[in-house]
Amino acid sequence: MTCSEFDLIRHFFTEQSIRRTDVPLGIGDDAALLSPPADSLLAVSVDTLIAGIHFPLDTIARAVGYKALAVNLSDLAAMGAEPAWATLALTLPRADTSWLSDFAQGFFELASTHNVQLVGGDTTRGPLSITVQVTGFVSQEQALLRNGAQPGDGIFLTGTVGDAGLGLRLYQQPSDTHCDATMHLIHRLEFPTPRIAVGLALRGRASSAIDISDGLAADLGHVLTASGVGADIHVDQLPLSSAYRLLAPENNWQTAVSAGDDYELCFTLPAGLETEVLARLDCPCTRIGEITASPGLRWRDANDQQLALDNAGFDHFTSRKPQ
């Protein structure tokens, strides 16, 4: 790329509407200068999306820009943190202004929603990949961790699960039937909603929280391991969208529990707090099971019979992540 092409790229990422007062120096010097809050910890998360691994190669640019930020904001939601700053490391095969404009639109529409300022970045030439790091604020006492689930706690999910996994399958194998339902599922894949407000409402309340990026089975498994507990999950209580029910084979629990990319929150609440906390949440939440002292993750049907589901399986093409 020539310098002028990089100037063009820079143009898309310096013309942002969010200007926070805690950013004394943004993009343009060797480093950004940020003014941290006096009474909070910083919650920091970084995620990379690789074209052809984390999203299909022909995904629209607006969705790529949106999702690169969304998956990171989802991690902040799972910590109960209030988003503040982001950096963007963008590797591009070429300077395509139309693609860049759409990418920036998707990124900044979500950034604006959550008052996030882009404070730094790097643009390089290479196979398309995007690494975003976000920083949010949360107090040490109120941060939502994975290791606090206790036997007897209820297990909850925001929204619905399985949509993104089924959406990916339909994206790859399009059909002419049920267009509205198909579009709904693909939209859920491309534009996941980070549950920031839920995370904030759960602070100091939930005994554990995690976001569903790698699938319910894998991610809930992390909570159980960190907390040293087990869980019974009632598959008939899993929140499934009407589009999922319409287009998934009947009783297709496997996709719902193992497909990732939904970016819903899975959290646990002590029994005494359930009513109070659920009343404060701004999105549908469903109780799907209970934490048990007995270790292991058990799936139970409506007759309380145990089902054999693959807890480690993944049936979409996202790589596993170490964090």
Added chain:
Amino acid sequence: MTCSEFDLIRHFFTEQSIRRTDVPLGIGDDAALLSPPADSLLAVSVDTLIAGIHFPLDTIARAVGYKALAVNLSDLAAMGAEPAWATLALTLPRADTSWLSDFAQGFFELASTHNVQLVGGDTTRGPLSITVQVTGFVSQEQALLRNGAQPGDGIFLTGTVGDAGLGLRLYQQPSDTHCDATMHLIHRLEFPTPRIAVGLALRGRASSAIDISDGLAADLGHVLTASGVGADIHVDQLPLSSAYRLLAPENNWQTAVSAGDDYELCFTLPAGLETEVLARLDCPCTRIGEITASPGLRWRDANDQQLALDNAGFDHFTSRKPQ
């Protein structure tokens, strides 16, 4: 990759010797939790290295790990910031334990030198690339920016320039002569020294600072533009290593001023501070010219004749960076 391969990767990056007291929660949850200092700003920089673009494909893994952190620490040095935390987003074509072990060794040997803790990361499968973000601490009053150079200020360089650019050429076109000099230049390419101590000593003193990642001409050009000034540079005063003098064609100023990757600091000092400040620095520094009110970057030879050098040229294969 299978989960067990990712467990293996994680193993290399959680077994680190640096444990800072301002990291209440490191790698392992949805986000790290960090405790920022009460009296400092955060200086944040992010850089991506792409295999085949920023380093030759067959570069030894230890050098890749070292350099991925070094180029970011160099940005903190140029701000006068004290390094603290890093994250690592690593994209790998496969889980090669020997490569990973060497990569981690290079990364952590530099991290240990500067008391930097790795606090988060993401590992994905794809073409080899590494994105590191570092955070350091500096007060608002003492941060070194690009926009404070004044006419009459002296212009200084740490270390020597041109070594990495010439080293890359020799790496790509090896010869059997002058092995020691060749090895020195390639070592400078692979293991650049971030000038952290110099940056700290310049705080509140230097009128501007930048690190030489894209070449002296381009990077000093950023300072001149940001400060609204010009410069006269005396090419016969440019600090060149004996290896460079031995292996570069005579009077090869072009490589010295346009090849990047040296990661030396270029800074300006008001005339009255030169003696005091230079006495406090822990590495060789050379006065190469003066800031002028007249705009533009002029290269002058020993007879004070102006030389025509290409200020925008780059003769190595690093892409330009927007920041």
